[in-house]
Amino acid sequence: MGWLEGQVALITGGTGGIGSAIVRRYVAEGARVAVMARDDEQLQALHAELGDAVITIQGDVSRYQDNQRAVAATLEAFGKLDTFVGNAAVFDYFTRLDRVAPEDFESAFQRLFAINVQGYLLGARCSIDALRASRGSMIFTLSNSAFYAGGGGILYVTAKHALVGMVRQLAYELAPEVRVNAVAPGATNTPMKSLEGLNQHSVPLNQIPGFEDGAAQAVPLQRIAEPADHAGHYVLLASRENSGLTTATIIHSDGGWEIRSAGPRKDRKA
Numbered sequence: 001m002g003w004l005e006g007q008v009a010l011i012t013g014g015t016g017g018i019g020s021a022i023v024r025r026y027v028a029e030g031a032r033v034a035v036m037a038r039d040d041e042q043l044q045a046l047h048a049e050l051g052d053a054v055i056t057i058q059g060d061v062s063r064y065q066d067n068q069r070a071v072a073a074t075l076e077a078f079g080k081l082d083t084f085v086g087n088a089a090v091f092d093y094f095t096r097l098d099r100v101a102p103e104d105f106e107s108a109f110q111r112l113f114a115i116n117v118q119g120y121l122l123g124a125r126c127s128i129d130a131l132r133a134s135r136g137s138m139i140f141t142l143s144n145s146a147f148y149a150g151g152g153g154i155l156y157v158t159a160k161h162a163l164v165g166m167v168r169q170l171a172y173e174l175a176p177e178v179r180v181n182a183v184a185p186g187a188t189n190t191p192m193k194s195l196e197g198l199n200q201h202s203v204p205l206n207q208i209p210g211f212e213d214g215a216a217q218a219v220p221l222q223r224i225a226e227p228a229d230h231a232g233h234y235v236l237l238a239s240r241e242n243s244g245l246t247t248a249t250i251i252h253s254d255g256g257w258e259i260r261s262a263g264p265r266k267d268r269k270a
């Protein structure tokens with residue numbers, strides 16, 4: 001028996017690096033999963049791989065109607081919703097405030113926050129009734145950028161910090177029926193894309209020269225995360241049997257980012 005036998009989840013950004021690892025692990029744990037993402041070809045590939053355990057919804061998380069359609073499709077296909085996973089987001093390619101042309105800032109802010117913050121809130125809003133009915137839970141993908149500077153640029157880091165407040169407030173508002181938690185990954189080997197038009201030098205995250213080595217050296221556990229490294233945390237938080245009294249909790253999955261300033265262990269031979 002898997003930890004999520006008989007459960008139903010809706011995962012946004014489920015074709016991406018971290019999202020597809022969560023989808024695969026949820027299916028392996030016995031769940032049926034609705035996957036919402038932007039790219040239809042990637043959605044079809046995931047469906048071909050996982051079969052009837054998944055349905056796919058092509059849409060844009062920043063739009064209310066698309067979130068509403070995703071929840072409706074989940075209920076129609078599987079009859080209920082136990083877990084909403086808000087995960088879709090875009091990066092800002094480490095772009096500093098003074099590197100965004102002032103006349104472009106308003107649009108850049110609105111577009112990134114529409115996906116990374118409003119997208120989570122819209123998904124949550126559209127899921128509330130179904131999750132109350134199932135006494136289910138929400139899980140959001142945050143980041144070490146929800147707590148520390150330097151892992152992104154001004155827009156990404158500000159948006160991820162805002163989500164700490166969102167998790168706490170939603171957990172407060174939705175108790176006792178719905179638990180609300182999050183996972184905060186550190187640097188992960190994915191092709192995470194940046195907001196279109198924000199930075200002309202932008203490339204997918206794992207194509208940045210030296211990204212993997214730099215990320216590994218920055219943390220005490222000395223390696224970059226692979227997407228599957230985080231997936232078990234999402235299983236734990238979705239499982240009523242194993243985390244039924246856990247809400248407003250953010251699990252760090254980042255190689256020890258918080259203690260990195262202590263440097264490598266002094267007693268360890270190279």
Ligand SMILES: NC(=O)c1ccc[n+]([C@@H]2O[C@H](COP(=O)([O-])OP(=O)(O)OC[C@H]3O[C@@H](n4cnc5c(N)ncnc54)[C@H](O)[C@@H]3O)[C@@H](O)[C@H]2O)c1
Nearest residue numbers: 013015016017018038060061088089143187188190192193
């Ligand atoms: N890769 C990292 O180093 C890292 C570190 C910490 C946190 N994260 C977070 O992990 C989550 C997943 O990122 P990833 O690294 O897997 O990136 P990714 O680019 O591989 O996946 C992003 C997914 O989101 C979807 N998406 C993007 N914009 C969308 C939109 N407007 N509407 C619908 N779907 C949309 C894409 O289709 C894709 O499925 C994000 O919340 C990201 O901030 C990533």
